[in-house]
Amino acid sequence: MAESHGAVQDRHIRLFAEMARELLAQDTVDDVLQRISELAVETVKGCEAAGVMLLDRRRHTLETPAATHEFVRASDRAQFECDEGPCLDAARHEQSFRVDDMAAETRWPSYRPRAVELGVGSMLGFELYTHDSTLGALDLYSTRANAFGPDALEIGWAFASHAVVAIAAAQREATLRSGYETRQEIGEAVGIIMERRRLTSDQAFAVLRTASNNTNTKLREVARSVALTGEIPEI
Template identity: 35%
Template sequence: MNDLDPEELHQVLSRSAAALVERVADDAPEAVLTRLCSAAVVNVPGVDHAGLTMRDRDGNLFSYGSADPLVAELDALQAELAEGPCVDAALPGTTTTVHVEDFVGETRWPRFSAAARDRGVRGLLSFAMAPVEESPGALNLYARTPRAFGEPARLMAGAFATQAAIALYGARRIEGLTDAVETRDVIGQAKGILMERFTIDDRAAFDLLVSLSQDSNRKLVDVARWLTTEAGTAAGRTAADPVPARRAGTGARRSAPKR
């Protein structure tokens, strides 16, 4: 296997990063990660198959980011056997890289190693990539040739793992930020409705929302959504599922509708 010089490494990673940034705004994370795994197969020396293994909140393993049936089969085997390099790399708090030079003679996971050899897989690199307090995950690169991953390949593969982590966990955090912004907006709309309806100030409107939330045993944002929906209905229409309320706090001139 020919070694890669730093300039070649830089060019490959730059192309991959540019493609990722160009499409990430329009594509779902699954599509971005599938493309990234495909790029790893094309660009990282020795890689024949690539995919990601993730753990859900219950600790179950599942495949992510690959349309390769062999990757899905290998992931499913590791989940079934409860052993394998991806199982170890996707443990909570793990930050290490698992490197298998050759599954022939590998003793750490005897049952999975035998299954991998039966399917023509000889080597593997598995990169733990989850940030703190995120669901564990790993980028897994499989080789059909033993001792396929030299130092340049491991360096490049690690960079792809970093990109995968940015695409996956960054998208999740952006999604969470979007939810937070939407929550803030709907609460702001609900406060505006209450301020106009009861001629109260911003603080009193928020206190009334809190009171509605407590009395109805609903989340504050759910009460806010109900109010904004109710306000958009035809004038004089009674809501199908009204929210009970107590009398408004300081500054309120009349009480909110009761059940």
């Protein structure tokens, strides 16, 4: 017996609530991205593999930090090399896409034959977030044509929307953790320089800053070196 529309909605609400709790419990941004990929396969009917593509507009680089299968990364590399493809479109233009039959697809003429060779039958893609100069997309794959049902795009979009919240939370936490660790390292290095050189805290910090400028090295890295080795840079 088929589920009623209300029952389906209730099931999806429970599913996304559980997903949100699980994602927010992950420790790092990379953990969140990997779990998003895994949950996409578990959640969206017809999805056999999934991954997250990140495109850096300033550096003109692409990476796939999370994927459930290696051919997802191979597909991303093919799109980057061809400078076209559905995942790139999702990231660049911040929109969702649907490919029901890759073999019959007329868009992306350079990428399409490579996708077919990789075994891609059908795809869904969703923009994930924009962070500084980085664009993101969540891409869902099947080796079969017409694998995704009529409601798959809507469900996938709701899934991606919940994923964005978890990603933003993980990024905020990572930024706070990084700032705290940086302050600790700088403070430890300043203390070492103050003791060794008999300097005030301002003078010791100036030593770090001058060494950073002279060597074109980030202040945090100079401080970390001092803290780890006890060696004070000559300026």
